[in-house]
Structures are given as structure tokens and as C-alpha cells.
Amino acid sequence: MDLRRLLLRLAAARPHVLLVALPGATEARLAVEAELGRRGWPAAVSPADADVLLVAGPAGPALAAVVGRVWEQMPEPRVRVVVEVVADVSGTLDSAASQLASWTAARPEYGGPGPREQEHRGPEHGGDEHGGHGGGMEMPGGLPMADLGEDRDGLMLDRLHVALGPVLPDWPAGLVLRVELQGDVIQEAEAEVLDPGRGGSSRGDVPAAEDARHAAARHLDGLARFLGVAGWADPAARARRLRDDLLAGAEPAAVRGQVHALTARVRRSRTLRWLVRGIPAGERAVAARLADRLAALDAAVDGAPPAQPGPSRPPDLAALARAVVGAELAAARLVVAAVDPDTDLVAEERGARHA
């Protein structure tokens, strides 16, 4: 049909891209984000809103399963692409767009698994584990209902088990937070990183002795993600743009004025202070961690010697899980964004549970 072809072509000029960042492949993620920003293509926040599934880096077995599931959740027309070599980004996105523009229903799904109907729909864990009030009844989709549990006020209420991540906007690569929710409050949490230690390098192309440019870019990236979670898109976009400029070779001194303007704007915002006030995040509260990040960013573009390089320690996932217990989902997302665990450094399978 001609009208459909026309609409497909119109839409393909601006596809929504769902970016799956993998641990150890931060460089690829940054290259993709920079290219998406240049093109003005929006980043999808969920598979329902996505046209292109872009996997940045080589996926291990656990993340390959996640990618497959997210692919299944995407509506057609859809294209799945993998970026492993940074130089490829632009060509890969072009080819994704042209596949969308000339999409026909008859097209065999690119790299997709079999038809949806054949996919196994059972719960990941046995249904007995949480043994809900379904009794012996067959529940739709083979899933149990949420079970009762005592909440922090001593009331017996439904506890919903949800695995957050690893594919969420502005979320650390590969991180999964398995939480028990009552309403939107986290009662229990467990953090793990899927397929850790595959990249080997630490975040980005950051060498062990980090220079000012990369320090500034890293802090801008962290700031952009924090502001994204806080729902402040405008300065988040500016931070991303400055980060991309730095990684493209701009001297820190050249962007100093813009970075200072950005940090001053974030610091000045009484609304942001009010919104992040009183949210504990482990040893330092969210607000303090944000202030730390802004100060470190200012220092990096001022050419101050970077803080003690020291050996990079893997993030303490147990502490992260502890920090989100008792928080509302929105606050928990701010905590994760403020702590900003560098999942590239997680070496082996580790998990942490906190009750």
C-alpha cells in the first residue's frame, strides 16, 4: 500500500532507538549516544516505544537472553543491530533506518527468534517459589499472583516481585535489581550484574591514569544520567553534548565556560535540591553525591590534578541493594543514579541480598 510505504519512509527518518548497554562496552554506548544525539533520534524508554534495538557490545549468555526477550516485546516494524566496533556506528544506524523505510511485512525478521507464539511463556523461577493465592488454580500466563507480606507499618499487603533492569533508561549497564515492592516502596532488594567482567577495560576508553578530559567526560556522563532519572531533560541533554564534544577531542579548557554554566545551573536549582533532599544512599546521601560529582566535574575542566587515581574498586553491590531498601521506586532510581556503580569493574558473578 502506497500510504503505508510513505508513512514508513517518513517515520524511518527518526526511528526510536532502544539502546542496550553491556558491561565492559561503555565506549560503544558513548559512541552510539553521541551519534543518536547528532541525528536527533530519540532514545526509546521501553521496547513498546522502540523501532530499533541496538545492542552496544558483545552480549554474554544472560544478556543475550535479555536482548532476545526485549526483541520479542518490540512491535513491528523493528530492526535489531549490534555495534561492537565504534567506527561502525553511523553506518549501522543508516542501515537500520533504511531497513525500516523499506519494511515489508514479508521481510524475515532480522536475527529474531522464531514466531512469538512458540516462545516459552513460563515464569523464570518455579511458580511454587512464591506460591501465591492462586491455590491449585491455573493462572493466566502460568504466572502466580503477588503474595502477602508484612509492610513497614505492620500491615499485611501484597508483595510484588519485580526484576528491574538491565534495560532501563539511564541505568548502569548489566545491573539487575530484584526487588520486592509494596505499592511503589522497595521492601527487599538484591543486586547483581549480568555477564560481568567480559569487557575487561574499565569504563570507556579511560586508561588507568585518567586524564582531565576523560575525567570530565565521565562526570558529565554520570551527571547526564542522574539528571535524566530526575526528569530534567534539558540540562541532561547539554551535559551529553559537552561529553560528546570532549570525547570527540575538544580540550577541557575549551568547554570550561559551558561546563561551569551547567554545574552552576544544576547547583542553583532549588527545585532539584528539594527533590533530592533527605534521600539516603549508603554512606553519602543522594544530594551529597550529586554535589561531589559537580565539584569533581568543575575541578576536571579547571585542570586540577585528578583525585587520587588509586586502584579502581569494583562497586559494592550489597551496599547498593541495602541503600534502596525502604525507598520509593523514584527515590531508588535516584540512589542508583547517584551511586552510579561502574559495572564494568564487576569481575565475577556476585550478588547481594538484603532483607
Added chain:
Amino acid sequence: MDEFVPVLAALGVVVAAVLLLYGAARVLAVRPPALEIVPFSGGLAPTEHAFSRFHVRWYPVTMVFLAFDMEMIFMYPWTLVVSRIGPSAVIEMFLFLGILLAGVVYAWREGALRWT
């Protein structure tokens, strides 16, 4: 009731427009709807149905709200008669609002307006 004729007509038009949009999408969509999609929470499969008794920790706010919402039903017609009834209308209405506000302050001191 004549004045509601355009309202009913608008209802018909906009419902028809939404249905037309759905009809157009049925023709234009590249594929029929996908069924049995697993809900998204980050890429792992759900282990439970999300339908649950959601713990609404702001329920005291709903109670305070209901009191005021009832008051609104009096306040709309009241606006029409203020100058005809005179000062007593104003005094009575704002006395009533003052009493409700005292309740709000009490609820606030009891911590009903904060839940985090």
C-alpha cells in the same frame, strides 16, 4: 437542555474520530496486534502478575481530599448568588473553608501529607 446539543454532537464526532483512527491503523499497521507479550520491567521475565493490591500509602490524603471535594459541590452554585445574598454568603462559605483548612493543618501535623 438545547445548549447541550453541540456537546452531544462533539461527543459523536470525537468518538467517531477515535474509531476512524483505529480503523486506519487496522488497515495501515504492518502486522496484526502481537498477543501475549511479556510485560517489560527491564528485560527479565516477570515472575508474578502485576495485578495486585497496590499499597497506597497516601490514603489519608484521599480522605482529606474527599471532604474538600464535597465542599466544591456547594461552592460552584454559591458563586452565582454572592452579591444577591450579600456578606452572609461570604462569611458562611469562608467560615466553612476555614474549618476545613483547620482539618488540613491537623492532617499535616499528623504527617498525613508526607509518606516518604
Added chain:
Amino acid sequence: MPEPMSAPAALPLWWVVVLPFLLVAVAAAVVAADASLTARARGARADVLLPVREAGRLLVGQRRRTVAADSVLWRAGGAVLPVAAVLAGVVLPLGLRPVADLSVGVVWFNAMEVLAWAAVWMVGWGPNSALGLVGGYRFVAQGLAYELPHMFAIITAALGAESLRPTDIVAAQRGLWFVVIMPVAFVVYLISATAMAFWGPFDAPVGRDVAGGAAAELSGVDRLVFAGGRRLLLVVAVALAVPLFLGGGAGPWLPAWLWVAVKTAVLLALVLLVRRRFPTIRADRFTEVAWIVLVPLTIVQALVVALLVLNRGGAG
């Protein structure tokens, strides 16, 4: 009682067909303007065709249904948004006359707006998704915060004219725009209208942190209807501020309809700019401010206006 209107003050009936298209065109302009501001912040090029691209993309996109979804509530919720927005829009004077000149116009408007409350919750509940559920309930909590200041702001304008009919409210501002005697109500109205359309900074119900929240599972035309309905709601809610506080079509040189258009465009631009200046304001923080600051402020504002009305009644 207010004197009966001398002439039928409504537009011809065929305007009921024009109105939805008019509102959609304004909503599309809002989308394009907002996206061009976003593109500028990121250093990309703006795109005039963007609303067409997005709508076309969703029209050809596949719809989806989640496991054990409550489809009736889910789809009905999405469709209620545009329907409620247009039905609220019938009382907007487009120039001198609205599509329907209701004697209880502002009450009708308020009643239609409140449907958004149910609609967003239904859309969040429907897909059987944890993130959707959180988004839906976020909007209910947000509604508890913005709704009362919103109603007090509307009632204050009605009180100033001693009429619930939008055209009477405009007529009562012949001497003095209400924004002058009720600035607090005007500002609160704009804040609460933004919150009602869950537009930034009150976009937590569809927030990025919960992957789109209530809208997380919507695709294809379902998403188009929901997202379009939300923009329509924003346009209609903001547009009512013109007859309530800015004298409707009053102004020199230009015809009334053009003044309405200009004033509405200015307010919409203001709303778009404000969204850029603030991070998402969560209901758990906003509720306290709404009840302890905005509600008393709007009540005092209503009291001031009531005294002015008494004074005017006594003099006349």
C-alpha cells in the same frame, strides 16, 4: 440569577467537526515546538515534519497486548483522554463564541478534565505491568495534590463574574482582566493545568525513571491515541486560562479569534519553557506544598475576590 442571554452565543453546529481538527493542529504545533527545543539542547537539527512522522510511525506500528492484560480498561483509558479533552474544549470561546455556550460551562470543563484521572490510572493498570501500575498510581497521587488548587482557581474566576458561563466570564472582564485582581489564581491554574496533563515538570506518571510508566506498554495506534490525547488535554487546559483570566478575545486592532490564538500561543510557549527549567516534581514532595501553600493561597485569593464582588454589588 444572571440575566438571560440576549442572543444565542454559540458557534454554528458545524463547528463541532472543526473543533477536533483545530485542537489537533494546535497540539501538533506544540509537539513540533517542544521537539525543536529538545533538538537545540542536544545540538541536532529541528524538524518541522516531526508530528507527522511520529503520528505516521504509530499508525503503521503494530499494536500489542500483554499477558493477561485487562484490555477493556486499558484501551478505554487511552481513548478517554482525547474524548475528554475535546469535550472540555467545547466551552472554549474561540473568539467571541464557544462551540457550546453552557450555563455551567466551567463545571462541565472541570468534569471532563477529571476524567484524565481515571484514564491514566486505567492505562497504567491495564497492561498487567509493574511499571505501568506504578505510573498509574503516581497520577492518582498527583491528582490529589493538584485538583483542589485547580478547582479553587477556576471557581475564583467564576466568582469574579458571578457566572459559570465562560462567555459571561469573558464579558465581566471588559473593564479589567481577571489576571489583575486574581494573579494567584492565574498562576495556580497554569501549574495545575500542567499537572493535569501530566506534562513536565509533572510528568512522573509517564516518567523516564519507570520506562514510561503508565504508557510503558503502549504501541501503535494505542500509543498515538494516548499521547495525542495528552497533548490535546494540555492545549485545552491551558487555553481555558485565556477566557478565565486574560479577557478572552479582548484586545485592540486584531479580531477576537486572533487575540484568543495569540494569547493561547503565548501561554503554551510559557508552559513549554517552564518544562525545561524544572526537573520532574514528584507527588510525594508536591502534595505537601499543594495542600499547605497552594490551597490556602487560592482560598485567600477567592476571599479577596468575594469581597470585591460584594463591594461591587453594594455600589451598583
